[in-house]
Amino acid sequence: MASSFEKFQRRRIISSYFSVVLCIFIVLTLLGALGLFVINTDKISGYVKENIPMVVYFKREANDTVTQAFGERLKNSGYIKDYKYVSKEDAVKNSPDLMEGSEFLEGENPLLDNYEIHLKSAYVDKKHIKDIEIELRNDPYVGDVSYDNVLVDKANENINAISYWILVISGVLAVVAMLLINSALRLSIYSHRFTIKTMQLVGATKTFIRRPYIWKGIQLGLLGSFFSMIAVTCLAYWLDGVFPELHLWADWIPTAIVLSGVLATGIIIAAISTFFATQRFLNLRTDDLY
CATH class of the missing domain: 3.30.70.3040 (Alpha-Beta Plaits)
Structure with a gap:
């Protein structure tokens, strides 16, 4: 019976970790794709204008x-x-x-x-x-x-409008990304709430208790970011083939900046979210865990 329960617990933990990595991957891939567009806005607008x-x-x-x-x-x-x-x-x-x-x-x-x-x-x-x-x-x-006077005016107006809304969407998506990743990590930490409280009751310090969970969160963030970086790199390679005039692959520095941002975002959000998730359970009374 104990062995069966342990297997069930292990499967549940693996499932929660998979959910966290999947959530980080999806959100960071969307942010990375949007980042590619934002950081290459000048190239895209230039390409449109130079074809008039x-x-x-x-x-x-x-x-x-x-x-x-x-x-x-x-x-x-x-x-x-x-x-x-x-x-x-x-x-x-x-x-x-x-x-x-x-x-x-x-x-x-x-x-x-x-x-x-x-x-x-x-x-x-x-x-x-x-x-x-x-x-x-x-x-x-x-x-x-x-x-074409009208086309010139429309091109400038539309490019300015698109740039504005892309920045707004980027900000909103960044907030949504933090909330989703934070929610996924909190659910992952939730399954360890009794372990956290037990360690606290036997005298372990909060820093000592938080450290392994934060490290695990960073590992999950790294894993999700790694898969996201692969997806964004493939997207950049595909776009470079469809729109060679943008020189996305030849001018690799903007793409490298986006990939670095994806990696840093995944690690930072995972670490911060894990910190606050563990802190929440450390501050709960024992009766509130149930």
């Missing part, structure tokens, strides 16, 4: 020398991320719908030579784009400069 095109159209009298010189000018500009020259012949090839009518094929090509430009993210706002547009229009061979 500006098109510079030339007048018909502009020749190859003019367009090549304009390209050199763009190359030396500090606000240009990349640019691509599209001749009017290439523009026709890229617009198959325009080639369907015989009238278009027989007449003069109505399309214009142009440069498709992508600006650096720091210059994708209303003020900078307007200044760049004025500068480009001052060229006597530039006929028009086209870009």
Whole structure:
């Protein structure tokens, strides 16, 4: 009978430890994923902004020398991320719908030579784009400069709004993480409440009683954090494959910061929660344990 009871107790302890590790893993993985987004917000916003095109159209009298010189000018500009020259012949090839009518094929090509430009993210706002547009229009061979004003404004507004709400959600999730992990560890310590009180009754100090439980809590925190770090690393690797422009893997320092934060959070919350859980049972009267 005693052996059967011991096995039952052992299974119950293992089950409670598993619940704690699982809770820590889930919560820290969510926090880590959110941390990856927060710490790479500038990259994400930059990627969105730098994919908004500006098109510079030339007048018909502009020749190859003019367009090549304009390209050199763009190359030396500090606000240009990349640019691509599209001749009017290439523009026709890229617009198959325009080639369907015989009238278009027989007449003069109505399309214009142009440069498709992508600006650096720091210059994708209303003020900078307007200044760049004025500068480009001052060229006597530039006929028009086209870009989507509404898209630029919406991109900046949405990025600011998303960044704000991500910070709010991160704060809320951090609090929820502490509460969930604390609750799981308290339930784990609850099964040892009689052992804690017995040790206290025979004269053991509170520090002596708390020490092994805090160490066990730290071990559980380390285990949950370790699995969470693996999950976050896999997530970063997957995102780097889907969005290689963000360079999540090449620029490993932000990812390393997030992983270090996950590890530290798991250890600190586990240690603090275990401390207060054991303290609660140490301060209870014997009659209150039942």
